[in-house]
Amino acid sequence: xxxxxxxxxxxxxxxxxxxANLEIPDGQMVGIIGRSGAGKSTLLRLLNRLxxxxxxxxxxxxxxxxxxxxxxxREWRSDCAMIFQQFNLVGRLDVITNVLTGRLYTMPxxxxxxxxxTPRERAFAIQALDRLGMAHTALQRAETLSGGQQxxxxxxxxxxxxxxxxxxxxxxxxxxxxxxxxVMDALxxxxxxxxxxxxxxxxxxxxxxxxxxxxxxxxAGKIVFDGTPDLLTTSMAREIYGxxxxxxNEGSTSTALPETEAVAAVKEAAAHV
Amino acid sequence: MSDIPMMGSSAAxxxxxxxxxxxxxxxxxxxxxxxxxxxxxxxxxxxxxxxxLSIWISNFYPERLANGVPRIFEYFGTIIPELQWNMLFExxxxxxxxxxxxxxxxxxxxxxxxxxxxxxxxxxxxxTLIGAGMAFVLSFPAANNLAPNSWIYWISRRFLxxxxxxxxxxxxxxxxxxxxxxxxxxxxxxxxxxAGALGKLFAEVNENASSRPVDGITAVGGTWPEKMLxxxxxxxxxNFFSYAMLRFEINVRASSIIGFxxxxxxGQELNRVISFYSDDRVLAVLILVVLTxxxxxxxxxxxxxxxxxxxxx
Numbered sequence: 235x236x237x238x239x240x241x242x243x244x245x246x247x248x249x250x251x252x253x254a255n256l257e258i259p260d261g262q263m264v265g266i267i268g269r270s271g272a273g274k275s276t277l278l279r280l281l282n283r284l285x286x287x288x289x290x291x292x293x294x295x296x297x298x299x300x301x302x303x304x305x306x307x308r309e310w311r312s313d314c315a316m317i318f319q320q321f322n323l324v325g326r327l328d329v330i331t332n333v334l335t336g337r338l339y340t341m342p343x344x345x346x347x348x349x350x351x352t353p354r355e356r357a358f359a360i361q362a363l364d365r366l367g368m369a370h371t372a373l374q375r376a377e378t379l380s381g382g383q384q385x386x387x388x389x390x391x392x393x394x395x396x397x398x399x400x401x402x403x404x405x406x407x408x409x410x411x412x413x414x415x416x417v418m419d420a421l422x423x424x425x426x427x428x429x430x431x432x433x434x435x436x437x438x439x440x441x442x443x444x445x446x447x448x449x450x451x452x453x454a455g456k457i458v459f460d461g462t463p464d465l466l467t468t469s470m471a472r473e474i475y476g477x478x479x480x481x482x483n484e485g486s487t488s489t490a491l492p493e494t495e496a497v498a499a500v501k502e503a504a505a506h507v
Numbered sequence: 508m509s510d511i512p513m514m515g516s517s518a519a520x521x522x523x524x525x526x527x528x529x530x531x532x533x534x535x536x537x538x539x540x541x542x543x544x545x546x547x548x549x550x551x552x553x554x555x556x557x558x559x560l561s562i563w564i565s566n567f568y569p570e571r572l573a574n575g576v577p578r579i580f581e582y583f584g585t586i587i588p589e590l591q592w593n594m595l596f597e598x599x600x601x602x603x604x605x606x607x608x609x610x611x612x613x614x615x616x617x618x619x620x621x622x623x624x625x626x627x628x629x630x631x632x633x634x635t636l637i638g639a640g641m642a643f644v645l646s647f648p649a650a651n652n653l654a655p656n657s658w659i660y661w662i663s664r665r666f667l668x669x670x671x672x673x674x675x676x677x678x679x680x681x682x683x684x685x686x687x688x689x690x691x692x693x694x695x696x697x698x699x700x701x702a703g704a705l706g707k708l709f710a711e712v713n714e715n716a717s718s719r720p721v722d723g724i725t726a727v728g729g730t731w732p733e734k735m736l737x738x739x740x741x742x743x744x745x746n747f748f749s750y751a752m753l754r755f756e757i758n759v760r761a762s763s764i765i766g767f768x769x770x771x772x773x774g775q776e777l778n779r780v781i782s783f784y785s786d787d788r789v790l791a792v793l794i795l796v797v798l799t800x801x802x803x804x805x806x807x808x809x810x811x812x813x814x815x816x817x818x819x820x
Contacts (some may be wrong), residue, residue, distance in 0.1 A: 282726060312728030322723030326741040335737050339728035346733050388723075395727055 235259050236281075236399065236431065241290035241300075243276050250276040252455040253290070260398075263425040264433045265446035269475055273455040274435040278403045281433070282314040283307055312339035315392035317421075319404035321384040325377030329368065329387050332376050333359040336394030362393040366420055382413025389420050400424055402434040406441065418445050439471055588613040588787035614791055620776065624763075624799050626690055627772035631758040634694045638701025638758075639751040642667075645702070646709030647735045653713055653721075655731050667710070671703025675761055679770040690771025697758050697765065708750050709743070716742045745814065752811045759803045763796050773799075 238256040242249065251273045258264055266274045279285040281292060283299065292299035294310075302310050315336075323332045334351050337358070345351070351359075363369045366386040371379060376387060385405060392400055402421060406414035422445050425432045436442045442449050443463040451459030451466070451474035459470055561567070591608030599605050605612035614620075645663050647653050654660035675696050682692035721738035729737065766774025773796055780788040 284722060284726060308728040308730065310728075311726055316726035318719070318723065318726075320719055322719040322726070324720040324723065324737055324741050326744075327737070331737075335724060335729070335733075336727050338724070338730075338733050338737070343730070343732075346730075347736060349736075391723075391727065 235294070237291075237293040239291040239293065241277075241280060241292060242288050243273075243280055243285060244288045249455045251280060251287075254457055256450070256457065256460070258431060258433065260431055261425070261429045262431055263422065263445065263447045264431075264450060265442035265448070266433065266435045266450045266452060267437065267439060267442050267474060268452035270437065272452040272474075274452055275403050277452070278316070278401050278433065278435055281399075281401055282311050282316050284316070308339055312395050313397050314399045314401060315395045315397035317385070317388050317392055317400065317402040317405050319407050321381070321388045321408075323376040323384055323388055323391070326375060328373050329363065329376050329379070330356065330359055330372040332387055333362055333372075333390045333394050336362075336391040339395070359390070359394050362390040363387070365393065366390050380413075382409050382416060385409060385413070385417050386420065389417065389424075393424070397430070399431045399433065402432065404435050404437065407437060414441070421445070439466075583790075585785060586787055586789040588790065613787055616788070616791075620773065620792055620795050623766075623773040623776050624795055627762050627766075627774075628759060628799070628803070630690050630694050630697070630762040630772050631755060634697035634701055634762065635751060635755045635758050637694070637698040639705055639747075639754065641670075641698070641702035642705035642709050643747065645706045646713055647739065649706060649710040650713035652716075652718065653735065653739065663706075664710075667703045667706040669703070670699050671707065673700070675700045675765060676768060679765045680768045683769045688769040688771075693762055693765045693770030693772055696770060697761050700761075701754055701758060705750060705754050709747055712743045712746045712750070713739060748814060749811050752807045752814075756800075756804050756807050760800055763800070 236256075236258040238254050241251060241254040243251045254277060266277065268274050276285055280287050281299075283302065287300050290300065299310055324335070331349070334355060337351070337355050338346050341351075341355075360369055360372060363372055366389055368383060368386050368390060371383065371387070376384060379387065385408075389405075400421065405421065406417050409417060418441060421432050421434060424430050434446070436446075443466070446463065449459065449461065449463055449466055450457055451470070453474050453476070459466060459474060589608060590610070590613065594606050594608040595610055597606040597609040598611060605615055645667055648655065648659045649663040649667055651660055654663070678696035678699055679692055682695050686692055686695075716739050720742065721734050724734045724738040762772045762774070763777075764774045766772040766776070767778045769775060773792065777789070777792045777796070780786075780792055
């Protein structure tokens, strides 16, 4: 159970997250939706402490994450993997080393600073890559891969951490619809097969509806909606995405492909690869 | 088709809107150019004043220069060897004596020079390696986007400034007093200066590195050294290498004069022949120094370009 109590973050005058209260039970798949600037990214970065909270508590397994420092903070980060919109891989390192960085927390300093990895660690990393269908790229430089491939490597890195929670900050916002589906399916499988909590920022409503057990809507730093997808009415969505959108409909936030003959053919081909 | 006003639109309203935007832009542009022009004029005046002062203080007058030029040739006259065409390639005679007028005679001490030049190159290599090593370590705390806190940033910045602020020759003098005459003093002096100069360049490269990979390593629970090693070093390594090679070229030149204060290398011999003989031996050494520096420059430039070229593929 991950609990947020009055969690806030201010940047100067601007309040990015205002007094957020949430309870997320283990094993849930949560989608956070909202316009850009609504505070979704800040909320996620607060959770694994890439950004420090201004006030409030984050409680997990009885300890206040917001107060952690040093080794305990690094332990929390390794327990709480982050998947970024821009992948944040090290472009000039090969794919396998990028995935192996997911093991850094568990390695003694002398091995991490000399980049000595054990055969077990390598095997673990390759298995993580294989699960995402990326094992064949292990010795390529990460920057030579396409965006969708890089995001899959980033998910493999997160898997290598063996975390308790997966955070994904707009994981599909830089991807084309086909790659977006591959990435969302991978996150869904992590949630369902491994039983891990997945918290995912999304800016398209249909993706959130299709993949998540629970949807949280944010607007101007506040949590304005929290419930199952079927509770999210069009008028509620209009409030989340801003009232000025008079002719709002769900399709306008969508990046999914309409089911045409060509799309069906592409999907068919992709399924056989 | 759309309600967005476009060029060539016949609606009168959108035409006046256009001319408003154009006139606002023109007004803004004229203002900007005017303010830029006054700055240019100001800068030119300041420059002219500084130039005038420096000419006055250094007595940089054409007639002085004209009077001095012949004296340069006078000096060269004393250090030019008396070579004779018919003896140029004569070897040593039966008594192992070189014939005056031959190259062998002019370069009697060739092997001394060669040994010292080799020593000079080794000094430059060692100093570059030590200095680049120090610069590498210090460049991460001295980069303002990477430093763990402002204290460490401030200290490492100031330390690098001190290292490169003291002239090499002064450092060499101090080390000669401390540890005695010889190449070690020179190596230390050049290494410290190199650490300061390269450290600043490396830190600037680090400041341009993307923060995304660093964020990635932070998010997996990496320590600060791990963030640097995995997140930053792969991005900056080619630039570091290129700057270190450039510094090696500079250090070959530096170590060939640092011997003037007794800190080893060919400079020591150059100082000796200038002070004691001031004859053709000066030119003999000078030619070797210039040749060495040129050859090292050419080789290192090749390596750097090949390295950069491969990186950009």
